Amino acid sequence: xxxxxxxxxxxxxxxxxxxxLLAAIARKADAIGATRAKPVHIMEICGGHTHxxxxxxxxxxxxxxVEFIHGPGCPVCVxxxxxxxxxxxxxxxxxxxxxxxxxxxxxxxxxxxxxxxKSAGADIRMVYSPLDALELARRNPGREVVFFGLGFExxxxxxxxxxxxxxxxxxxxxxxxxxxxxxxxxIKALLDDPDMTLxxxxxxxxxxxxxxxxPYDFIAADYGKPIVVAGFEPTDxxxxxxxxxxxxxxxxxxxxxQYGRVVPEHGNPxxxxxxxxxxxxxxxxxxxxxxxxxxxxxxxxxxYAAFDAEEKFGIGYATGRRNVPEMEGCACGSVMIGxxxxxxxxxxxxxxxxxxxxxALMVSSEGACAxxxxxxxxxxxxx
Amino acid sequence: xxxxxxxxIIAITDAARLMAMAEVSGVRREVNVACxxxxxxxxxxxxxxxxxxxxxxxxxxxxxxxxTLEALRDLGEAQEALEQxxxxxxxxx
Numbered sequence: 001x002x003x004x005x006x007x008x009x010x011x012x013x014x015x016x017x018x019x020x021l022l023a024a025i026a027r028k029a030d031a032i033g034a035t036r037a038k039p040v041h042i043m044e045i046c047g048g049h050t051h052x053x054x055x056x057x058x059x060x061x062x063x064x065x066v067e068f069i070h071g072p073g074c075p076v077c078v079x080x081x082x083x084x085x086x087x088x089x090x091x092x093x094x095x096x097x098x099x100x101x102x103x104x105x106x107x108x109x110x111x112x113x114x115x116x117x118k119s120a121g122a123d124i125r126m127v128y129s130p131l132d133a134l135e136l137a138r139r140n141p142g143r144e145v146v147f148f149g150l151g152f153e154x155x156x157x158x159x160x161x162x163x164x165x166x167x168x169x170x171x172x173x174x175x176x177x178x179x180x181x182x183x184x185x186x187i188k189a190l191l192d193d194p195d196m197t198l199x200x201x202x203x204x205x206x207x208x209x210x211x212x213x214x215p216y217d218f219i220a221a222d223y224g225k226p227i228v229v230a231g232f233e234p235t236d237x238x239x240x241x242x243x244x245x246x247x248x249x250x251x252x253x254x255x256x257x258q259y260g261r262v263v264p265e266h267g268n269p270x271x272x273x274x275x276x277x278x279x280x281x282x283x284x285x286x287x288x289x290x291x292x293x294x295x296x297x298x299x300x301x302x303x304y305a306a307f308d309a310e311e312k313f314g315i316g317y318a319t320g321r322r323n324v325p326e327m328e329g330c331a332c333g334s335v336m337i338g339x340x341x342x343x344x345x346x347x348x349x350x351x352x353x354x355x356x357x358x359x360a361l362m363v364s365s366e367g368a369c370a371x372x373x374x375x376x377x378x379x380x381x382x383x
Numbered sequence: 384x385x386x387x388x389x390x391x392i393i394a395i396t397d398a399a400r401l402m403a404m405a406e407v408s409g410v411r412r413e414v415n416v417a418c419x420x421x422x423x424x425x426x427x428x429x430x431x432x433x434x435x436x437x438x439x440x441x442x443x444x445x446x447x448x449x450x451t452l453e454a455l456r457d458l459g460e461a462q463e464a465l466e467q468x469x470x471x472x473x474x475x476x
Contacts, residue, residue, distance in 0.1 A: 013453060048386045048460075055458055099474065101436070102467050125474035128467040129437025131415060135475055154387075158438045161417055165400065206387055209433070209441050232386065233454045262433065262441055270418045271440065365459065
């Protein structure tokens with residue numbers, strides 16, 4: 001196959017480099033016999049990478065023997081409905097100021113989303129940082145300020161450091177509703193799925209900046225799959241795909257770091273120490289579409305229980321009641337593990353759009369469905 | 384939420400709490416620098432960092448900062464981060 005034409009060349013900061021990488025990927029894909037009928041499946045774990053792939057049309061520009069599978073690395077998208085319900089329950093309690101990242105406002109719950117709860121009168125405020133929630137707690141000593149702690153290892157240090165700070169100041173009206181999750185465990189769950197046909201991974205960049213590259217060792221050592229930690233620029237992603245294909249061509253499986261300019265091999269020691277001080281692993285945590293995954297979520301340690309909203313309000317895992325079903329007709333789960341394309345969901349563009357999301361994958365710009373909606377539709381119209 | 388945005392540290396505002404003023408795309412925002420602080424806090428002034436939800440998480444060079452910002456603008460993430468900072472100011476008001 002010849003090198004694909006660079007239809008979106010003007011979008012690239014360095015179109016010449018992208019062209020060279022695309023040609024090298026094509027040669028490597030041909031060499032290992034990857035074709036449209038029998039493609040190499042590479043999962044980009046991080047939702048930021050999914051967004052970048054669609055934004056630059058990399059899935060179309062790349063050799064058609066390389067198929068991107070969009071992974072579970074969008075924290076808003078994997079948040080189960082039951083947790084949204086619990087957010088609303090906390091937010092509706094008298095005296096509570098519920099603070100959250102804006103991304104989470106429109107995720108549907110069974111009764112309502114946070115934005116609907118806010119319209120109905122709950123004091124819900126969008127903040128940029130848990131530090132804003134801390135400041136609200138200082139300024140409102142008569143109110144209970146709860147921060148919705150959400151995200152992978154990238155945001156976990158921010159809530160850990162905020163809880164440590166609250167403890168140092170002796171704040172008694174600040175707590176975190178902890179929904180922090182970890183990247184390696186769901187990847188292990190995906191690799192253990194007998195239907196899974198992944199050939200390699202693009203590893204998350206900013207998560208790895210915190211945890212380093214060794215938590216992924218098992219992917220290469222135990223499952224024989226290559227993984228390359230990547231940056232977010234289009235040429236970073238293309239170079240990482242080339243590195244994965246090169247490993248496959250050479251019959252190797254290793255953890256490699258394409259994003260060494262930001263990702264230290266052993267991560268960020270201050271962040272890791274704060275996480276270890278404040279959090280411990282839950283026995284399991286529920287993921288939308290993936291179910292309960294062992295040791296994939298964090299909870300606040302007993303010594304910081306005063307800052308744990310689950311303990312303070314007797315909610316969530318503290319109550320032992322779980323297993324709330326997801327919305328009927330929503331195929332987010334199958335899309336999340338790469339079994340369905342977003343457009344194959346019966347609700348895509350019908351019952352579910354970014355304006356009226358039914359499933360979480362349509363809410364966040366890092367969700368595969370929202371990315372398809374935003375970019376693939378416009379692209380098809382242009383073709 | 385998951386992508387950091389480059390910001391330049393312009394002053395240390397509260398050494399005890401490890402807080403500094405950063406300039407992000409022309410907007411000033413107080414950030415925590417615990418994760419990038421060495422022994423000399425003042426040495427951070429002038430440094431470029433990657434900021435996640437109000438925490439400077441990594442030191443980067445100026446070229447990396449410019450390239451990252453450009454990529455984030457392409458993705459609409461830079462605007463989103465700035466809007467979130469503005470929304471937070473409103474929440475605190």
